[in-house]
Amino acid sequence: MAIRVNSGRIVLTDATDTDTVFDSDEALFSCKLYTGSVSLGSRSATAAGFNPTVDYEAETDHVLQAVVSGYDTVTGGFKVTTSTPTGVANLGWFNAGGTYVHYLDPTSAVLREGTGENWYLSSFVAYTFMISGTNLVMRESILLRAQGTGFNRTNTITILPVTLDYKLFCGKFI
Amino acid sequence: MATKPKLLADGATGQVAIFTIDDSDPEDRDPLDSPLSHLDRLLFHSDLDYPVIVSKHTGSLALPSRGANQPLVLSTYNLFAHGLPGQPLVFGRLLGLSANPVPLSGSVCVQTEGLGFGRWVHLGANSTNVIMTENSLSHRFYGLSGFSLSWEVWLTNFLLDAASPLPTPTDEMLFMSPTAFRTGGGKFDTSKRYIRSAATGKEFAMIQGRSVSKRPNGATSTSVWRYSVDGYVQQHTTFDGGNLGMQSMSTMSFNATIKDARTK
Numbered sequence: 001m002a003i004r005v006n007s008g009r010i011v012l013t014d015a016t017d018t019d020t021v022f023d024s025d026e027a028l029f030s031c032k033l034y035t036g037s038v039s040l041g042s043r044s045a046t047a048a049g050f051n052p053t054v055d056y057e058a059e060t061d062h063v064l065q066a067v068v069s070g071y072d073t074v075t076g077g078f079k080v081t082t083s084t085p086t087g088v089a090n091l092g093w094f095n096a097g098g099t100y101v102h103y104l105d106p107t108s109a110v111l112r113e114g115t116g117e118n119w120y121l122s123s124f125v126a127y128t129f130m131i132s133g134t135n136l137v138m139r140e141s142i143l144l145r146a147q148g149t150g151f152n153r154t155n156t157i158t159i160l161p162v163t164l165d166y167k168l169f170c171g172k173f174i
Numbered sequence: 175m176a177t178k179p180k181l182l183a184d185g186a187t188g189q190v191a192i193f194t195i196d197d198s199d200p201e202d203r204d205p206l207d208s209p210l211s212h213l214d215r216l217l218f219h220s221d222l223d224y225p226v227i228v229s230k231h232t233g234s235l236a237l238p239s240r241g242a243n244q245p246l247v248l249s250t251y252n253l254f255a256h257g258l259p260g261q262p263l264v265f266g267r268l269l270g271l272s273a274n275p276v277p278l279s280g281s282v283c284v285q286t287e288g289l290g291f292g293r294w295v296h297l298g299a300n301s302t303n304v305i306m307t308e309n310s311l312s313h314r315f316y317g318l319s320g321f322s323l324s325w326e327v328w329l330t331n332f333l334l335d336a337a338s339p340l341p342t343p344t345d346e347m348l349f350m351s352p353t354a355f356r357t358g359g360g361k362f363d364t365s366k367r368y369i370r371s372a373a374t375g376k377e378f379a380m381i382q383g384r385s386v387s388k389r390p391n392g393a394t395s396t397s398v399w400r401y402s403v404d405g406y407v408q409q410h411t412t413f414d415g416g417n418l419g420m421q422s423m424s425t426m427s428f429n430a431t432i433k434d435a436r437t438k
Contacts, residue, residue: 001352027371028218033340085248094296095278095280098430100281128280143389143390147395167332174213174371
């Protein structure tokens with residue numbers, strides 16, 4: 001282990017003086033821990049009768065907690081609970097940086113119903129933990145597309161209620 | 175104005191900090207006393223938290239081929255047994271997919287055929303193993319070929335399923351020996367590794383915000399999406415027009431905001 005202080009720089013290395021553990025020119029990811037959960041209700045799109053494709057589309061920021069001013073980065077873990085197997089639901093805790101894609105669906109294109117064929121990726125649901133201003137938010141990014149049938153029948157696509165538990169480090173590289 | 179880093183420990187409060195000072199004010203201790211008001215000058219503070227990396231692991235994962243027209247497939251693969259008394263936070267990256275490593279953060283699209291279908295993976299942990307999950311869907315005509323993912327994972331001592339996930343602080347303010355330096359009640363220890371900004375030697379990118387964007391594709395029943403992180407892009411480019419054939423779509427221009435990071 002070595003501590004080197006020179007030319008306005010502090011560097012600390014590991015036991016064998018091989019790896020740098022701290023370098024004042026490359027500051028640590030400095031952060032605070034934020035924990036909680038967010039629950040969302042079901043979301044649906046319905047196309048009835050001869051109507052064209054109907055969308056349920058939303059980009060909604062759910063404010064979770066206030067964070068320290070200046071924080072811009074989120075990492076840590078999240079867990080998903082819902083009643084059907086999709087995404088990483090009910091499988092453990094997962095890395096929370098970037099966007100989690102919860103649901104992908106080709107089946108609401110009902111003109112293809114009966115053929116059992118995946119023509120289109122029609123619906124897409126994702127969640128992102130991120131900083132917005134001085135808040136930790138969970139962005140719900142949802143696009144459900146219920147295709148009109150051209151017949152006298154109703155086509156509905158529904159995302160079931162979901163809970164995301166989170167234990168997140170919010171911080172910044174200084 | 176010249177600045178220098180300063181290490182300061184206060185025996186009365188137990189606080190330790192490394193922060194930058196102006197040469198003209200060498201007695202300045204404001205970042206030690208009020209860290210959250212001086213984040214721009216703090217390099218370390220014992221009152222803040224840091225993900226502590228205890229080990230690094232490498233390996234490869236063989237993903238099987240998936241035939242055409244498959245419904246959603248959910249698979250879970252064990253990468254290694256973590257040996258910890260809980261479900262730990264893990265960081266990771268994939269090598270060989272792009273010129274830059276791809277961070278295993280959130281959902282990572284590792285394969286697509288342009289029609290919006292493809293294969294997504296996620297890095298996580300359960301009570302026994304560090305795991306990777308796969309979600310895949312395939313188009314009516316095109317399957318997904320099997321291939322191998324080369325992964326690297328950093329294991330932390332942060333237990334996500336525990337009521338108090340952070341390690342219990344020790345009463346040690348400063349310790350120094352020929353082989354070790356510890357401070358901040360165990361928050362900083364030269365036997366561990368920490369995420370820090372990478373002026374050089376980047377190991378992975380940390381994503382600030384979204385890594386995926388999406389939009390409807392006009393009057394069709396299709397959703398268009400794009401995953402873009404640090405130069406690695408997977409996206410939806412083509413629409414299945416049936417008798418009209420495959421049709422190109424306008425793609426998206428989204429790119430994730432990132433910060434370069436390293437651990438050694």
